[in-house]
Amino acid sequence: MSDDRRLDVLRAIVEDYVSTQEPVGSRALVERHHLGVSPATIRNDMVALEDEGYITQPHTSAGRIPTDKGYRMFVDRLATVKALSQAERRAIETFLTGAVDVDDVVQRSVRVLAQLTNQVAIVQYPSLTRSTVRHIEVVALEGSRVLLVVITSSGRVEQRIIELVETPTEQLLSDLRSRISHASLGQRLPEASLRLADMIETFDPNDRPIVSSIVTTLSQTFTNERSDERIAVGGTANLARFGSDFDSAIKPVLEAIEEQVVLLKLLGEATSGLTVRIGAETGNDNLLGTAVISTSYGADEQALATLGTVGPTRMDYPATMAAVSAVARYVGRSLADT
Template identity: 80%
Template sequence: MSEERRLDVLRAIVEDYVATQEPVGSRALVDRHHLGVSPATIRNDMAALEDEGYITQPHTSAGRIPTDKGYRMFVDRLATVKAMSPAERRAIETFLAEALDVDDVVRRSVKVLAQLTNQVAIVQYPSLTRSTVRHVEVVALDGARVLLVVITSSGRVEQRIVELVETPSEELLSDLRGRLVRATVGQRLPEAALRLAELIDGVEPGDRPIVTSIVTTLSHTLSGERSEERIAVGGTANLARFGADFDTAIRPVLEALEEQVVLLKLLGEATRGPGDAAQVRIGMETGHDGLSGTAVVSSGYGSDAEILARLGTVGPTRMDYPGTMAAVSAVARYVGRILADG
């Protein structure tokens, strides 16, 4: 019971400090929380928590505040993810569902995540090296031209006009369309590009100039999709709301946000997907010295079978962890669903 009570005391200290930004004393815990014990017992529990490194006293005769170790214990054992209200869930889903394309989905995700958490939001564009080909279409245009359309599992649509040496017959385009679909659909983009080369040898010699032009363009399109990782950042102005949390650290935080490699490392490996609890890294767990006063909450997004990329938030260690974890998980889930249905 003593250990459970100390965990309850730690939870109360974290919640009060996050809410008030003031060190928490034993009297405040008695007044605000129904812990069922005397102030003297709470003081003893606070002393034990301080000895174990979960809380600290910033000033003489002041109350206590959580340490990074205390926040970690809170997240691992005490925090329960807040349930988002039906209105919040509908607002997220409606706002994201109005997106016109993948880029718009990312922009809207950054915006809604920053608004929900009042933190800096980071969203990685879908990792196209992990995307698969969903559909390929070849459409005859006027003259010796065709329109090549590629749709990937990440929802991206690529269109290319191919200038041919002569006007192709509908029979040839129909046959080639079937070959392209069989060779690429369901394949990851790099593998699909490699399989296309085999198609040229399988057609009649007289058709090879036309087929070569179309296949070469498609191969370049698929290979071109493997561009460098891109990141969208929003809500940087929220740093100004953190006040004393970032008085001495706002510059290194801003510098870190300008470095794409740092942002990718902050989001971590996308080992968790929609429906799983968000990952939380606190203080030095971020792996960046300039972010020792921050915490990062992140999650992978995509389908149940495949994670396409990651998203998350950066804020002070004194954050609403349950609420932030709920927001990150919810946005990740809706983004994955929209891309899967797109």
């Protein structure tokens, strides 16, 4: 595919087919695009593109449509990510502004992504294993009760009230707060749990029962939920909007979406940068007629989880890629502010 003109022809076929949902002929290409060559030359280019597997003819006397290989070439070499309009950026910001916690951020994100792309949106909950400790507070209550507050980099806030074996002194609590902060702040949750456990032996034996109760509760708080195995899905009704050529694919796509393990696998592969998987690249027979566009998101440039969309291979790749990237950026900011 060293011929730039043939690449231009392929780009035109992809764009027209996505727009019209109809096979594209040489005459349409001449009328809609300024390719600077005759219809006969374009027909020759289309034959070459078909021979190389980038386009195909769905039935006799019809125009051509892109193959998965053609879409891949389009995404890799021809697509320019579209800039979001002011209205689209405002919609994302409006949707996410005022989110009260992580659950709220995720649910809002999946709704706005489905609306922007008219596809099925998937958002993975922030991974606890990748989150770090942002703040821990130890507050004395009445008697021997103590309130523990944990805030993670994913924006999750956990509170626990525990009844200690005896009432701790203020000096012990002050010392404990200092050592807990030193051992855990900025650490990923699994590492923070280990460091806190090692800290118990550094206290006076008489204080260790109290310290052990607090550290044990904190460790349980760190691992109380496998949130990295939770996902939110929205926009499944959009499957009905993809046109009659996608009708036969709706049922298997729905079956794949219902399998959370499948979605987690698809999203889990997008841990660095924007990822586009087309047709067989998804690794799932039920998704052969689809493309999955996904990327990671996080707070303070730290990847916490992933989000993306599932739609037909005949999709507006530049616009979808822009929407997925933009929502991921806004989600990261929202988590940082939560």
